[in-house]
Amino acid sequence: MSEECVKELSNKERMNLPFQEMLLMDPEKRIKTFEEVPVGYTPEQAKTEAMRCIQCKKPDCIQGCPVGIDIPAFIKLIEEGKPAEAAKKIRETNFLPAACGRVCPQDKQCQAVCIVGRKNLPVGIGNLERYAADYEREHGTLELPDIAPDSGKKIAVIGSGPAGLTAAYELRIRGHEVVVFEAFHRAGGVMVYGIPRFRLPLEIIDEDIKFLERIGVQFAYNMIIGKILTLDDLIKKEGFDAVFIASGAGLPKMLDIPGVNANGVYSANEYLTRIYLMHADKFPEFTTPLYQGEKVAVIGAGNTAMDVLRTAKRLGADVSCYYRRSHEEAPARSEELEHAEQEFLNWKWLSNPVEFIVDENNFIKQIKCEKMALSEPDESGRRRPMPTGEFFTDDCDTVVMSLGCEVNPIIPSTDDEVRINKWGIIMVDESTCQTSKERVFAGGDAITGGSTVILAMGQAKNAARAIDKYVRGKLKEVPNVPTDPNAPGVQWSFAG
Amino acid sequence: MTDKIKKIVSQIEIENEDTISNALDQIGKLKDLSDEEKVDLSSALSVLFYHDHAGMVEMIKLANRAEKQIAKFGEAVVPFLIKEVTNADAESAAHLGRAIALNGAAAVELILKAWDENRGDDFAIINLIQTLSYFRVPEVVKALPEILVASKAKNHQVRAMALNAAGRLSQRLHANLLDEKIRTKMFDSAFTLISDNNPLVRANAARALGKMLSKRLLNDEQREKLLKSYNAILGNDEKHEWDYAYIVRHEAERFLPFCKAGESLADRYKQSFKIVSKRELCTKTFHFEIEAPLLAKKLKAGQFIIVRPHEFSERIPLSICGWDEGKGTIQIIVMAVGKTSSEINNMNVGDCFTDMVGPLGERSHVKKHDGTCVVIGGGYGTGAIIPTARDFKQLGNRVIGIVGARNKDLLIMVPELEEVCHEVMLTTNDGSIGIEGFVTHALQQILDRGEKLSHVLAVGPVPMMKAVSDMTKPLGIETYVSLNAIMVDGTGMCGACRVSVGGETKFACFHGPDFDGHKVDFEQLVKRQKMFVEEEQKALATLGA
Numbered sequence A: 001m002s003e004e005c006v007k008e009l010s011n012k013e014r015m016n017l018p019f020q021e022m023l024l025m026d027p028e029k030r031i032k033t034f035e036e037v038p039v040g041y042t043p044e045q046a047k048t049e050a051m052r053c054i055q056c057k058k059p060d061c062i063q064g065c066p067v068g069i070d071i072p073a074f075i076k077l078i079e080e081g082k083p084a085e086a087a088k089k090i091r092e093t094n095f096l097p098a099a100c101g102r103v104c105p106q107d108k109q110c111q112a113v114c115i116v117g118r119k120n121l122p123v124g125i126g127n128l129e130r131y132a133a134d135y136e137r138e139h140g141t142l143e144l145p146d147i148a149p150d151s152g153k154k155i156a157v158i159g160s161g162p163a164g165l166t167a168a169y170e171l172r173i174r175g176h177e178v179v180v181f182e183a184f185h186r187a188g189g190v191m192v193y194g195i196p197r198f199r200l201p202l203e204i205i206d207e208d209i210k211f212l213e214r215i216g217v218q219f220a221y222n223m224i225i226g227k228i229l230t231l232d233d234l235i236k237k238e239g240f241d242a243v244f245i246a247s248g249a250g251l252p253k254m255l256d257i258p259g260v261n262a263n264g265v266y267s268a269n270e271y272l273t274r275i276y277l278m279h280a281d282k283f284p285e286f287t288t289p290l291y292q293g294e295k296v297a298v299i300g301a302g303n304t305a306m307d308v309l310r311t312a313k314r315l316g317a318d319v320s321c322y323y324r325r326s327h328e329e330a331p332a333r334s335e336e337l338e339h340a341e342q343e344f345l346n347w348k349w350l351s352n353p354v355e356f357i358v359d360e361n362n363f364i365k366q367i368k369c370e371k372m373a374l375s376e377p378d379e380s381g382r383r384r385p386m387p388t389g390e391f392f393t394d395d396c397d398t399v400v401m402s403l404g405c406e407v408n409p410i411i412p413s414t415d416d417e418v419r420i421n422k423w424g425i426i427m428v429d430e431s432t433c434q435t436s437k438e439r440v441f442a443g444g445d446a447i448t449g450g451s452t453v454i455l456a457m458g459q460a461k462n463a464a465r466a467i468d469k470y471v472r473g474k475l476k477e478v479p480n481v482p483t484d485p486n487a488p489g490v491q492w493s494f495a496g
Numbered sequence B: 001m002t003d004k005i006k007k008i009v010s011q012i013e014i015e016n017e018d019t020i021s022n023a024l025d026q027i028g029k030l031k032d033l034s035d036e037e038k039v040d041l042s043s044a045l046s047v048l049f050y051h052d053h054a055g056m057v058e059m060i061k062l063a064n065r066a067e068k069q070i071a072k073f074g075e076a077v078v079p080f081l082i083k084e085v086t087n088a089d090a091e092s093a094a095h096l097g098r099a100i101a102l103n104g105a106a107a108v109e110l111i112l113k114a115w116d117e118n119r120g121d122d123f124a125i126i127n128l129i130q131t132l133s134y135f136r137v138p139e140v141v142k143a144l145p146e147i148l149v150a151s152k153a154k155n156h157q158v159r160a161m162a163l164n165a166a167g168r169l170s171q172r173l174h175a176n177l178l179d180e181k182i183r184t185k186m187f188d189s190a191f192t193l194i195s196d197n198n199p200l201v202r203a204n205a206a207r208a209l210g211k212m213l214s215k216r217l218l219n220d221e222q223r224e225k226l227l228k229s230y231n232a233i234l235g236n237d238e239k240h241e242w243d244y245a246y247i248v249r250h251e252a253e254r255f256l257p258f259c260k261a262g263e264s265l266a267d268r269y270k271q272s273f274k275i276v277s278k279r280e281l282c283t284k285t286f287h288f289e290i291e292a293p294l295l296a297k298k299l300k301a302g303q304f305i306i307v308r309p310h311e312f313s314e315r316i317p318l319s320i321c322g323w324d325e326g327k328g329t330i331q332i333i334v335m336a337v338g339k340t341s342s343e344i345n346n347m348n349v350g351d352c353f354t355d356m357v358g359p360l361g362e363r364s365h366v367k368k369h370d371g372t373c374v375v376i377g378g379g380y381g382t383g384a385i386i387p388t389a390r391d392f393k394q395l396g397n398r399v400i401g402i403v404g405a406r407n408k409d410l411l412i413m414v415p416e417l418e419e420v421c422h423e424v425m426l427t428t429n430d431g432s433i434g435i436e437g438f439v440t441h442a443l444q445q446i447l448d449r450g451e452k453l454s455h456v457l458a459v460g461p462v463p464m465m466k467a468v469s470d471m472t473k474p475l476g477i478e479t480y481v482s483l484n485a486i487m488v489d490g491t492g493m494c495g496a497c498r499v500s501v502g503g504e505t506k507f508a509c510f511h512g513p514d515f516d517g518h519k520v521d522f523e524q525l526v527k528r529q530k531m532f533v534e535e536e537q538k539a540l541a542t543l544g545a
Ligand code: FES
Pocket: B486, B487, B488, B489, B490, B491, B492, B493, B494, B495, B496, B497, B498, B507, B508, B509, B510
């Protein structure tokens, strides 16, 4: 019966359908497990949500997607009850749909520009993407893509995070032989060591890696490029025709305040890596320890901070978030913030840590903060946090700083032809991602200084196209790589 | 049967694509079906599998849909499906088999039971084996021995199907699920059949082996054997007697490329991390030589590695006491203090480390100096100073080594150090050999005899490094110490290894490990090293368990 209904629905009726909330695991229950929080759409929900899409003639959402997924088309297929085909459609442009459906900041991309959102809540594009991808995985409908005939070219991809994997995929299907070099003992990069299991289950990443292996992408683990092989080794001795650097983030940013090196003070990277890569939550079955007491203070309010907060909660702590601006300025993806807010955490907005107070054994015991107030908007329209001179001190026995990262410095520090700016960001030609060194391209956080999974993937796709042309001798333009050390990293625009 | 179900069933029975498709849609929407109804529907749908679909694209699609639908009915219909499969034709058996396999672990048991009950009925057995080959769940590993027994059956079709299943499962299952023993069994069973007198069996054997090969389940020896067989089949060897059956040659040709060692590019970057020698230096302290050709090519004095001995281990940093580029090995010294170091010391020649990564950190500060260079080692650090001492000597420096320990039994690596120094001084706390006292006493003796010191490197326990730095600071002698901070990644990504040097936070793994000893905040270092004492005790306690 729904078949006929679908055809007759007017745009107005579609716009009046209620937004389909994805069911969430109950907060009381979920803070005791690492299982995924949103449980996914039922087929009915997915269909109804798909009906809310009015199939714009000139869809803005596609412009809003860093990899340019044909969103209306895949939604249409879901509406028609063809989730497997919907997944296939998405895969034409994005080969990590299950991960992206879960971790993309849709509220700042496709869904932000969705027309339906003008009056109502925008179409749940991310939810639908996840639905199609999950359907495909669970029903085994995934088909292997066509691989172009062997090009005889060899390409080295450095790093197996979102950018590296995307480039590997794009280059492999174009017929090149691709080796992905990973420093850790398993692939996935930030998706493994930095994104919690309750947001992105490990099976999903492993499926994607297996998929790549099946199409012939090769992986080499325990390989820190720059150390065990330099870029020159790869090009001159190992005979790679091109190299793509996607080595991602490096040195975590630390506060410069007294006590920052106290025991029990971690960077978010360390904290999450211990748990998600090394399984410290299953200590002592896994030997990696994690010293975590009962009161955890998390500094920052970005996505990673939310991940840390919720992880600490799941490990049974009383957890507080300290951020020097207010709730409204929190940079986290709205859904993450919302989910975190359901999980019995304490929020200390407008609190700027000024000192970590330690005991005689250098263990953290208190955090001292200055209360902040927001200024009137300045010329740039931004309200700045201003010190108030008022201080407060809270007890805590663990601190996690989630303040972002600098770019991974290992490759630039071992090769002087790859030009970087003064922040360590690798400089590239914006349109081709070529670096100042011949045969070497770069993408992901290495050239932006930090962004999201999907942006990294978008760049990697562009870079892969350029690399493909390059190794086939069809990339004629001389790369235009900035020389000014003050030039910023690549700013992503939604040009597609 | 309720009317509703009856109606749907009758719809399926009308062999019209649209009606069937419609019926499938309806079934998809049905809720709260009883087990009986599920069986009724499955029975009706399975009829679709028996049609001759040759060339009828739409019908093939419908059959595939029916297969998925039946699978969705779940465990309730599995016994029925198994019964069906035992006397289904080839095409339907495949559909039914896949539907069963989607039901996972519980179904494996039921099939094995059916196998038992149908012994003697080769036809049923063939279909059951085929069904097993579609599973992806780990439980299906249990069925492998039975399948391998079937590969010895009299009936050549049974043999052929058993091989087919073995090959398919080796591709589908995660390699970790297949241990050494079962791999050997699989290889041996298939390998005997590569000379079977039935060509179908030979072809399937060649394919099954090829699949195992491409999934990297074979060891070097097995691969060599297979290479010979494939070449014989193709007439590539001296005998030039190719297999007359095309189907056999076809498989050999297809998988031959996988036989070539190093066929995959990424293989070049795999190191075995195998222990080639192990010797005890003193209580709880061992010297290991490990196969790691890429590392051996790149290591520089002062650099270190991070290892993970087992899948469950933490990553710990270890310093290097030598390497041999020609042999492709590196040498480390491990003193058992925590769980992971104890685990390493329990490993033996032939064992492999799960992971080893490096070279990490910067090279030691070596150059030509006017005065003498002194390298000081304590405990495991005695190994770490050897490569640096060698570098100093090679650059034409006069090099003195000092080694300290509590007593003479704990002094290690002295002969090796003597080889790379002009002079080696020993100190023991109890005076059992060499100078009685600490390494600083030896250093004082050098100063007392008026020798000009240009550079000091100290590696070992923190109090020793601190004492040396404290002594040289007022004298203005350049002094470096190698800091063994707690680490996780070792690449500058986590900050676990941060140390204070001259009031600045540095990452030992990336900026170090060698730092100016006069600027290091040793007190903080000691305290940070104790971050996980409690946890380490707990971990250590699990070691015997
Ligand atoms: S060990 Fe992680 S940054 Fe040094």
